[in-house]
Amino acid sequence: MKRGLESIEISDEEWSNHDFDSSRILTKPPPSSSASKAPPPIESFAFRARTSTSSDSSDCVEIINHHQQHEEVLEDDDFEQPPSTTIASRGRRFIIDDDDDDDEDEYDGGENADVVGKALHKCAQISAQLRSDLYGSSSSSSAHAYAEVDASSLRIVTHDDICEACGAGDSGFQPLLKPYQLVGVNFLMLLYRKKVAGAILADEMGLGKTIQAITYLTLLNHLEDDPGPHLIVCPASVLENWERELKKWCPSFTVLQYHGAGRSAHSKLLNSLSKSRMPPPFNVILVCYSLFERHSAQQKDDRKVLKRWKWSCVLMDEAHALKDKNSYRWKNLMSVARNANQRLMLTGTPLQNDLHELWSLLEFMMPDLFETEDVDLKKLLNAEDTELIARMKSILGPFILRRLKSDVMQQLVPKVQRVEYVHMEKEQGNAYQEAIQDYRAAAHARMAKSAHLPRRQISNYFVQFRKIANHPLLVRRIYTDKDVVRFAKMLHPRGVFGDECTLDRVIEELKSYNDFSIHRLLLYHGDGNSENLSDEHVLDSAKCRALAGLLPTLVDGGHRVLIFSQWTSMLDILEWALDVIGVTYRRLDGSTQVTERQTIVDTFNNDTSINACLLSTRAGGQGLNLTGADTVIIHDMDFNPQIDRQAEDRCHRIGQTKPVTIYRLVTKDTVDENVYEIAKRKLVLDAAVLESGVEVENEGESSDKTMGEILSALLLG
Numbered sequence: 001m002k003r004g005l006e007s008i009e010i011s012d013e014e015w016s017n018h019d020f021d022s023s024r025i026l027t028k029p030p031p032s033s034s035a036s037k038a039p040p041p042i043e044s045f046a047f048r049a050r051t052s053t054s055s056d057s058s059d060c061v062e063i064i065n066h067h068q069q070h071e072e073v074l075e076d077d078d079f080e081q082p083p084s085t086t087i088a089s090r091g092r093r094f095i096i097d098d099d100d101d102d103d104e105d106e107y108d109g110g111e112n113a114d115v116v117g118k119a120l121h122k123c124a125q126i127s128a129q130l131r132s133d134l135y136g137s138s139s140s141s142s143a144h145a146y147a148e149v150d151a152s153s154l155r156i157v158t159h160d161d162i163c164e165a166c167g168a169g170d171s172g173f174q175p176l177l178k179p180y181q182l183v184g185v186n187f188l189m190l191l192y193r194k195k196v197a198g199a200i201l202a203d204e205m206g207l208g209k210t211i212q213a214i215t216y217l218t219l220l221n222h223l224e225d226d227p228g229p230h231l232i233v234c235p236a237s238v239l240e241n242w243e244r245e246l247k248k249w250c251p252s253f254t255v256l257q258y259h260g261a262g263r264s265a266h267s268k269l270l271n272s273l274s275k276s277r278m279p280p281p282f283n284v285i286l287v288c289y290s291l292f293e294r295h296s297a298q299q300k301d302d303r304k305v306l307k308r309w310k311w312s313c314v315l316m317d318e319a320h321a322l323k324d325k326n327s328y329r330w331k332n333l334m335s336v337a338r339n340a341n342q343r344l345m346l347t348g349t350p351l352q353n354d355l356h357e358l359w360s361l362l363e364f365m366m367p368d369l370f371e372t373e374d375v376d377l378k379k380l381l382n383a384e385d386t387e388l389i390a391r392m393k394s395i396l397g398p399f400i401l402r403r404l405k406s407d408v409m410q411q412l413v414p415k416v417q418r419v420e421y422v423h424m425e426k427e428q429g430n431a432y433q434e435a436i437q438d439y440r441a442a443a444h445a446r447m448a449k450s451a452h453l454p455r456r457q458i459s460n461y462f463v464q465f466r467k468i469a470n471h472p473l474l475v476r477r478i479y480t481d482k483d484v485v486r487f488a489k490m491l492h493p494r495g496v497f498g499d500e501c502t503l504d505r506v507i508e509e510l511k512s513y514n515d516f517s518i519h520r521l522l523l524y525h526g527d528g529n530s531e532n533l534s535d536e537h538v539l540d541s542a543k544c545r546a547l548a549g550l551l552p553t554l555v556d557g558g559h560r561v562l563i564f565s566q567w568t569s570m571l572d573i574l575e576w577a578l579d580v581i582g583v584t585y586r587r588l589d590g591s592t593q594v595t596e597r598q599t600i601v602d603t604f605n606n607d608t609s610i611n612a613c614l615l616s617t618r619a620g621g622q623g624l625n626l627t628g629a630d631t632v633i634i635h636d637m638d639f640n641p642q643i644d645r646q647a648e649d650r651c652h653r654i655g656q657t658k659p660v661t662i663y664r665l666v667t668k669d670t671v672d673e674n675v676y677e678i679a680k681r682k683l684v685l686d687a688a689v690l691e692s693g694v695e696v697e698n699e700g701e702s703s704d705k706t707m708g709e710i711l712s713a714l715l716l717g
């Protein structure tokens with residue numbers, strides 16, 4: 001049966017698959033250290049290790065409680081900086097922990113952990129070699145972090161090389177890399193020359209990874225006589241952008257976008273060329289991750305074609321997409337990329353949830369070095385092990401280049417974080433309480449039978465709570481079972497669900513619909529009578545009411561807004577809300593045609609009469625340049641804070657001229673608050689591994705509660 005109208009982009013099942021077990025508890029460094037204050041609530045930029053010249057203090061976190069009209073502003077400077085360890089003082093160019101060098105062999109975490117130990121050991125050897133190439137015999141670690149490569153005798157490329165390679169003059173385009181971007185290109189060239197088969201360029205979002213990668217490919221052609229072929233894999237939303245930037249920065253390359261219409265036009269030719277071992281008719285082919293996810297005959301054929309060619313560089317944009325080494329995507333792409341000379345990964349958020357995910361990236365980057373076969377990394381790398389964190393830093397050193405905005409772009413506009421606690425009014429509060437009562441009863445009944453509540457059930461309940469906390473129309477409460485039967489009897493003869501569907505099936509289907517879906521169904525197929533919901537219903541959520549207060553003020557102040565939600569059905573409701581509030585908008589989500597996405601982005605950026613852009617966090621949160629906006633509203637947060645960070649940096653990036661404000665909406669006294677807490681903890685792990693000065697330790701019982709425990713407590717009263 002067709003379920004055309006219920007278009008939740010992230011299915012309930014996917015929601016249920018969220019790992020609630022936040023076993024790793026992260027806290028501030030111990031009081032004895034110089035950084036004795038608690039970490040700020042969110043954003044790892046707060047943990048940046050500033051270079052001595054850094055004076056940026058503009059990032060701040062504001063906690064706003066709407067109800068109490070109380071504002072608390074926590075300036076970044078309220079927190080003492082982490083101790084300036086050797087890593088910190090060297091900046092973040094190569095994250096190297098010299099102290100680890102001597103004890104590589106001492107690592108002993110049991111039989112399986114040996115896999116990690118061995119990889120670390122091999123890695124340390126390459127690392128030592130690279131370091132000696134970079135720094136020579138100089139032991140000076142106080143040199144300015146970004147000057148070192150320039151000063152080194154190993155400086156490989158200069159701006160003049162880049163201008164020549166990019167064909168400046170012919171097209172009138174003058175390529176000008178920022179100093180840290182030049183370092184990035186040198187970093188990639190160095191690894192290439194050293195025949196290191198993988199690298200991760202992990203600069204924060206919006207610092208120009210795309211441009212650095214393209215310049216690098218141009219230089220391979222120009223200086224190394226390596227014209228490719230290169231395979232670039234990226235999310236669908238940024239295909240057009242890649243093509244555009246390639247044309248601009250690398251006009252001499254032949255680029256083929258292998259997706260949609262481009263695919264059908266070229267597949268036969270590519271197939272026959274690859275079969276006859278002829279070289280490919282392009283320097284760069286651009287494909288989407290989806291090509292490695294599906295099992296259709298067409299996709300299998302495409303992968304076969306890609307496997308036949310020997311790639312110079314396989315480049316993965318938003319490479320955190322490869323965080324699960326057991327996924328089809330990881331395995332299928334690996335089967336194509338394995339024989340490439342180099343696997344280059346671009347990601348602004350290399351650490352998503354836990355260390356094993358980072359390991360998946362490392363293993364993809366250099367399978368020979370990091371291969372762990374069937375070892376359960378999740379178990380192994382989830383240990384509460386500060387030593388392991390230190391070692392992870394050391395293994396990242398030679399292969400990951402990560403710079404933060406606060407380090408390299410002091411002139412970048414400030415970003416202010418605001419957490420808006422919104423309060424439910426009667427109807428929504430009642431819906432929430434009723435849901436708790438219902439589920440408590442169901443849980444008690446279940447527990448009476450089997451003594452424990454299955455994890456899956458817990459997460460299903462949790463999803464329901466989240467929906468109500470976001471908007472009560474996301475569950476069915478207004479339309480009764482009786483109404484549903486009535487509507488089914490009206491819609492069934494009209495063939496709304498297809499001619500072959502029985503009435504019982506229609507009833508069953510409609511019972512699974514939420515209030516908003518039924519309302520919309522009636523709008524399209526009903527009699528246009530009073531069964532429909534009114535505009536008041538759409539503002540009957542704490543978050544929509546907050547938007548109704550916030551948006552007109554923002555628009556009046558000349559601000560333009562990106563609004564992110566994880567659910568497309570929530571975006572549908574938000575469209576309605578924006579119409580009621582009187583705000584003009586565009587919308588981009590997973591169902592938007594790939595060819596239309598860049599047009600939407602361009603239109604929004606250029607047409608200031610459009611006040612807002614509604615985006616699904618998944619399709620619109622990565623890679624897009626939306627600097628036309630200066631305000632971001634995260635309507636519903638993700639457990640994984642990196643997903644939200646990606647979203648907020650759509651407008652906090654090069655090209656942004658106005659200060660940026662990020663609003664996170666959190667519905668008070670609901671599971672929304674738990675999601676926020678979990679997201680904060682995960683950010684600390686990120687800071688601990690990728691940056692310096694933040695320790696990981698067991699914080700104790702209260703914070704050690706998993707989501708399951710939190711909910712169990714809620715359900716069992």
Ligand SMILES: Nc1ncnc2c1ncn2[C@@H]1O[C@H](COP(=O)(O)OP(=O)(O)OP(=O)(O)O)[C@@H](O)[C@H]1O
Pocket residue numbers: 176177178181203204205206207208209210211347348622623624625649653654655
């Ligand atoms: N040196 C430069 N000269 C001109 N424009 C630049 C330069 N570097 C970056 N930009 C512009 O800055 C914007 C951000 O760059 P880009 O999209 O490459 O960032 P990114 O690091 O890949 O971000 P994300 O992680 O969000 O994908 C783009 O519009 C890009 O064209």
